[in-house]
Amino acid sequence: MASIDITLPDELVAALTPPSCIDLQLPSFSAQTPSVTLPIGGSLQGMADFTRGIPTDCSMNFSLLLQLAPIMVSMECLLKILKFVTTVIGVIKDITSPISLISAIPKIVAAAEDLASCLAIVIPIVGQACFIKSLLEMIARMILCTVSALESILKVLIDLELQLQAALAAGNGDLLASLQCAQENANTTASAIMLSLQPITLLLELAKPFLQIAQVNIDISFPAAIDPSELEAMEGMLQTLGTVAQDILTIAEAIPC
Numbered sequence: 001m002a003s004i005d006i007t008l009p010d011e012l013v014a015a016l017t018p019p020s021c022i023d024l025q026l027p028s029f030s031a032q033t034p035s036v037t038l039p040i041g042g043s044l045q046g047m048a049d050f051t052r053g054i055p056t057d058c059s060m061n062f063s064l065l066l067q068l069a070p071i072m073v074s075m076e077c078l079l080k081i082l083k084f085v086t087t088v089i090g091v092i093k094d095i096t097s098p099i100s101l102i103s104a105i106p107k108i109v110a111a112a113e114d115l116a117s118c119l120a121i122v123i124p125i126v127g128q129a130c131f132i133k134s135l136l137e138m139i140a141r142m143i144l145c146t147v148s149a150l151e152s153i154l155k156v157l158i159d160l161e162l163q164l165q166a167a168l169a170a171g172n173g174d175l176l177a178s179l180q181c182a183q184e185n186a187n188t189t190a191s192a193i194m195l196s197l198q199p200i201t202l203l204l205e206l207a208k209p210f211l212q213i214a215q216v217n218i219d220i221s222f223p224a225a226i227d228p229s230e231l232e233a234m235e236g237m238l239q240t241l242g243t244v245a246q247d248i249l250t251i252a253e254a255i256p257c
Contacts (some may be wrong), residue, residue, distance in 0.1 A: 134202035
């Protein structure tokens with residue numbers, strides 16, 4: 001039977017051409033985490049939220065903005081206290097005689113007026129305990145959420161590894177290239193999810209002063225992030241993270257509230 005070659009339009013040829021890996025590849029994310037240095041010491045870091053997809057510089061900086069706003073509001077009373085202390089120190093330095101001491105009193109009283117609303121704030125011990133309990137429970141839930149997401153990716157990576165071996169043994173180059181592309185995307189996703197552990201670690205570090213006030217002793221260390229291609233090491237890391245989450249929940253359950 002005779003065959004006839006038909007020349008197709010370039011647009012149709014392009015539409016029928018399978019996409020290359022570079023067309024399907026997930027965007028890479030910056031390894032550098034944006035941060036802002038606070039005026040009272042310490043710093044805030046941008047948070048990688050894997051539930052919204054691969055983190056980008058824009059999303060990380062926006063998460064930093066969301067953190068910074070309430071921090072600046074909470075610093076209002078601290079700044080008033082610092083202003084009061086600075087005023088008192090300056091007035092005391094200017095005191096040279098009993099008469100100047102009498103004239104300094106109105107200045108100190110005026111500087112203390114801004115503190116009236118701050119001095120009215122009372123935080124009961126029970127309130128602290130309930131805050132610490134709910135904070136630890138939230139941290140544990142965040143860890144377990146990350147573990148669950150990584151377990152799903154791990155299953156995909158294990159399945160891809162088996163398919164890659166079969167494609168390699170069969171000498172199927174096209175399938176091999178497609179599977180390698182899928183593997184790269186899965187590795188990128190896993191790395192992005194592991195980046196989400198950084199803000200959880202930071203949150204636990206920020207909670208330490210509150211834990212000390214509430215006399216809650218906690219000694220938790222997070223495992224280091226690993227290369228997603230190391231499947232056995234990744235599985236071990238997930239087991240460790242699960243144990244850490246359960247330890248935090250145990251501590252939280254022991255706090256009376």
